Amino acid sequence: MIEFQLEQLYAWITGLLWPLLRVGGLVALAPIVGEAVVPVRLKVGVSIIITLVIAPVIGPMPAIAPASYAGLLIAAQQVLIGMALGFCMRLIFTATMMAGEFVGLPMGLAFASFFDPATGANTAVLSRLLNLVTMLLFLAVNGHLLMLDGLARSFELLPIGASLHADGWAALMHWSGQLWIIGLLLALPLLVVLQTINLSLGILNRTAQQLSVFAVGFPITLSTGLIMLAIVVPRSSEFLMQLFEAGYQAMAQIARGLMGT
Template structure:
């Protein structure tokens, strides 16, 4: 008859539950994996599959009971680490969507919006288009595999332990949020400049010919110029998205280093 002691069962459980919690924290918020269209069963199944592969290579676990207060504290820590890694890449996609919002409003497409299940709100059509383009670039450069690689390496650089995490890592995660506004404006700047010159030309035309109905001709001209410039500049967006995604992966690795206990 095969029998197991409480210590053996606890060792097997903590060697599986704690890594799984960190992995599920990442899969819950990271782009593509964390989309609401992906069923929860798929996310949990993928997390279990990755954990079964990674768990034999992990450093020794701390000798803490899974149901103790220290065990629950470690569980929460692992979840926060996974969230921090995935949130960095979520900020990258938020910057791309912000660029689409800015461009859409400048082109006069503020009315062209629909319900986005991911954000549970109204999203401009150009913002959604930029997001889809960023997802294609994300998959084309295998950034989803690189992000999983960063997560697996985090178990070596930031092993599971009962020591509290450094607050500097969470500060870096919050500071990276400024990328949403800075990068979003940089991506939209060429279109903003062209549309600004178009609006200035329309203003001069209105002053020189007051009988023209600026509201009747201004909207189609602005929209047409915006679509033409978007078509011309679209090939240059993909390299920018790729660079932004690579910066996000580097930032995720840096956050892991700064989360290490002092």
């Protein structure tokens, strides 16, 4: 007859429950798998599969009952840690969408927007285009696997049950502060060209007032913007790969900061 003790049952539950909460927090906000169009059942299934792979190498868990107040506190901590790591990588994709917003306005495509189910709001068509390019490159360079590797390493840097320090949240805020800078750097080549054209059209409007700048300016800015997109987007892969690498380093910095090291 096989007998189970309560301590053994708690050990089995905590061996999968607490890692699952951290993994689930990352999956909820991570790029691609965390999109709103992805079914919740698929997110839960992916979280369980990842947990089953990671759990055997995590190490011993704290001997705390999951239903106790201390267990609930640890559960909340794991969810917050996973969400912070997933949000760290999501910021890269948000920056590319912001770059599309920056470029769409001087091109005259600010009105070209549609409902994006991933964000639940109207998104400019250029923002969606750059976001799709970033997603494809992220998958092509196995960025999703490196993100999961960073998640697995977070269990070494920040064991389950460790107290959280404010330095990790400060590192997350510092990384989120780079959002505008990244978006501007990505859109800078097109912004320089388009703003130069707009400045030239403004001077032309003052010198040749009989010429309708509004009728001539829109085709010029639109065609020039499309040509610049065809030139810049294929050459932006190196810049995006550097952003991915910076995101992985930010994940490690957040984990170390939460640990207080």
